[in-house]
Amino acid sequence: MSGPASVAIPDSPLARMHPIAKIVGICSLGLSTIAWPDFTLGLFFILVLFLTAATAHELRPFAKIMLGFGIPVTIMLLFIQGCYSPKNTKTILDLGFAKMGLEGSLYAAKIVVTLMVFLGSFYLTTKTTYMGRLVAALSQVGVPSKVGYLILASLNVVPQMQRRITVIEQSQHSRGLETGGNIISRARAFIPLLGPVVLSSLTDSQERGMTLETRGFGIKGIRQTSYIEVQWRRADTLFTACITLLFLLVLAGSILSGMGIVPLGIQWGGRA
């Protein structure tokens, strides 16, 4: 089940994977990155995520998101932590107005890779999962259908709002409003447009609540069935087991090295 044609998801191992397995994957990768004493493991995960994105036919948008987020955040954090972290003792670069320290820079690298592992794995999950399937999977594991609907509805609201904004912008252009020019004049022109978007979304949601009630949503004491069936395959068990094991190993390794029992070969700083 890859969803309706308008949001069709290309077939790939990641697209076939059970949504819950993917969520376990996100948590496991992210927490492992946090647990590992330095940024190297996270860097390795980012590489793996890029490869996975390629197999899921999402490499281009994935790279765009990762670089678009990664580069500015890296620069910002390197500057703040690298130059001004109180932990800095070893100077690696003299910028004149500030000295860049090794410890702060490594700490910044750790934060950046952690953020990017979470972002990347989450992005790949959302891009390769039809939301209906995710919600069906969630209600399979016992999440109430109301919560499921809430997730679906809030995910649907975004594209709907985008469409609305386009129409509202068009209608204001045809009333002579210019939204071009520099950033300030753009912002000034754009702010008044937000009013109708928010207001109409509010009235929409009220109507939607009423139509849901008339269709029996919220009847108590009934276990709702799902239109979409999500199957848990052996591959999902295998993946979940491996990725959980990976996390446990990383956790154990980090604790042991932290206590000094098993020293890592090289450790690139990074402890907070």
Added chain:
Amino acid sequence: MKIVVEHLKHAYPNGYCALQDVNLTFEGNQPVALIGQNGAGKTTLAKHLNGILKPTSGRVLIDGVDVATAQTAQWARKVGYIFQNPDDQLFLDSVRKEFEFGPHQLGVSQEEIEHRIAKIAELVGLEKKLDSHPFDLSPTEKKFCAIGSVLMMNTGALVFDEPTCGQDKLGDDRLATIISRLKDQGKLCITISHDMKFVARNFPRVVLMRKGQVLLAGSREEVFSRQEILQKAYVTPPPITRVAQEVGIAKPVFTVAAFTEVIRQAGQKGKERG
């Protein structure tokens, strides 16, 4: 004012081709109705007339100038566009401010704006509601508020997208008054509508579209007498026109009055002969 559409083609980003080689000329002050099924391309065509949408190929000329040469906000001086859903258009906190917004954007003087408000508020029936919040208006009034806010810009041409949608008899009559007023002022009024009775009564010129193409463009008499083409486009002429066609009246009629007139004349002729 003259709007010429030349070999207009428009494909949406998802690849759907909404318009295929449309050629049309809108000219003079005769109100024009755009009719056709949902998805025929009426709104897509209309949105090219002031540059809201850009052609994939072909061009639109307003008084000889290519629409693509300027932004929509510039064309707002020449072509007004009333959106189907007033909620997309209204965003200020009083009807008066809505009315003032367009002319302010165009740099019209306050004195002139006051003058226009007095006239237009009366025309759209909101003269007592000028200080109400648009969201407190009834759906019909909201629609007229949106119409009024565009009329205020005093453009040479106006596009109405589905103005009859959700209107009652009074609303329809008021719309008819607005359309005939625009005609008297020499303005070109282009209207998208599904209401064939409304179209037949108020629009001397009709453009019939189907699947992104123009099937017929001409006077309402010409268009509504081509039954086989209308059928192909799933458009049904107004009931009275169909009755007249059924009983074999050659000339298309659009109102009960016209119908009875034809019948009376036929009766008189019969008497004279008899």
